[in-house]
Amino acid sequence: MQELQPGAAAALRAEEEEDGGAGVEVAAHPPARRGQRPGRLRPLLALRLPRLPAARREARSCRGCCCSRGKAWRRNHTAVAGFRKLLEDCCDPGQLFVMTKLNSPMGKNLWFDGEFLYSFTIDNTTYSLFPQATPFQLPLKKCSVVGNGGILKKSGCGKQIDQADFVMRMLYTSDSGRRVRRGNSFGWLLQIHVYCGGSVQMDALRCNLPPLSSEYSKDVGTKTQLVTANPSIIQKRFQNLLWSRKAFVDSVKVYNHSYIYMPAFSMKTGTGPSLRVYYTLEDFGAKQAVLFANPNFLRDIGKFWKSKGIHAKRLSTGLFLVSAALGLCEEVTIYGFWPFSVDLHGKFISHHYYDNVLPDSGFHAMPEEFLQLWFLHKSGVLRMQLEQCEDPLVPSSA
Template sequence: MVSLRCHRSKYIWATLGVLALLWLYIFPVYRIPSDKEMVEEVLRQGQTWSRNQTAVELYRKLLTDCCNPKRMFAVTKENSPLGKVLWYDGEFYHYHTVTNETYPIFVQDTPLQLPLKRCSVVGNGGVLKHSGCGNEIDRADFIMRCNLPPLSKDYTDDVGTKTHLVSANPSIIEKSFQNLLWSRKSFVESMKAYGSSYIYIPAFSMKPGTDPSLRAYHALADSSSNQTVLFANPDFLKNVGIFWKNHGVHGKRLSTGLFLVSLALGLCEEVTAYGFWPFSVGLDERPVSHHYYDNILPSSRFHAMPEEFLQLWHLHKSGTLRMRVGSCAKERMELKREK
């Protein structure tokens, strides 16, 4: 009897051990550095940075192999013909079949003149406030922005004025423009801040976002806007999500910023990222707002911002892309003194 109990106990503990290992595999335990530790890490690295062409080409190949951004980043007539099923990347069991209604509003093929040269990817982090990075951002050949950020005169010294591609999350269309159900005028007027840019909308990520996204397209088309709406290809978004999950980002969904950085790494020869800093204090250890224009925090249920930053910081240290965290104005003054 004692022997039987002993064997049973060993079996139970072995089973629990296997279950624990499975749990750790699915939900790995890791420690994100504290805000202070990240400040110390960035300050240790300093402002010196040099591009590593080998690392750039390696990452471009990795993204091409997994996600093919040049061909697949947007829904086009070429990659999504009539009858094709577009499976939503943000939820299970829902899809959109390309019909005679949606097919005509897709661009023929990728409209960008590739390869792009110097690209600025501008996040909306509060670290941009008082950074003086506006001129530097605007000197890039191609500038990407996230989720229709404000570009009024209060902010242009820090974030610049030019835009070549800006993402527009359907949730913003819902909250700021009431899903375009009652009026389209304020939406069309607000979009003028982005000039003749591409408006990049994930219309086929989640089913509730499809109709507002299509309304946004028609609102701009009917107003003879000089902007081009590009619908994010859900296959591209899904594959980029898998790519970063395999590299240590475990959020339910990537942030728009990381999607755009991934796109830039696949399309651009040089990438500089601004406004990516998900920590509560800056390099001077003073409090930093979440956005440069407000302090509304994202839902932690969806994004894993610190994990994303750590991956981008790794790419910065390897010379694959450049992260601008400190003050651009301060660096300009130092360069002038040296001259």
């Protein structure tokens, strides 16, 4: 995790004010920079953004990403449509985001996207667990994708998040055995496990079963249409649902009538826990329903971002989810995505909004992912909320 120097934070704010924060159109493939090897096509939007050794250089590289309460930011409808077309051509989120009876017929052979040597054949039992078609009324209108970053703490963004038509969140993944950041030690703010997910009509998206108690609702809201759950969390926190079934059902009640999005067919070890989640919720008559991530979609999204310059063992859950939202929603705003140990005002913040436990390092390319998201924000494709949100109850001055 990199530290953003207080001085760099101030520079970010000053540069944004100077720049105006307006969205800009970006050519599909900008001209090559001096010294670039001939014949090598630079990735769209990323412009081959490098891994930067110092956080100050990182901050300067993403100048303009931080707008004061989003007042200067403008949505670029042309850029939004163009990026959605790219996603449709490569990955077709509207049809492939979840496994359905239409895209995964009985007898079809699919490869696990996380284990290239293993495949599975959809049998009658598995086929019966899929919805007939994608259960969202597409396109979704306004969507919120909610990460777990500490920048959400005391943000007052809960009401703004809940005003969306579709809210996606990521499963709460804290593990007491992991290291905790203290002071200004290094670390990335957002723990995003491998599948944190999504956005239906003016709702919000949240990542990996995050806590939504009254203690946090003012900052992160309570509305949820889709929440991602990594099978490893089911194994660790709920003993694979072999004898903690009621505890699991009680823990997801806070998400009301929402979908739990699980990568059942990414790794062989994740299939059993994911299917047990489905059967557990069904047995208890829970309000939540399970949707299974389509391994073809996850594989295609990974290839898409790799072609844009992100090199990692695997994309983060957050980037998977934001990608899906951009393909499913007309307007996307993301919260809790901020990879520094201080906020824009130089104040140290916790790793998550609910704790200060750091994730395992080296699996995801978080600097590269953040800079990609920043450029999408700068281009007007999505809005990245980094400052405190305005309280809608406070009347604006005339």
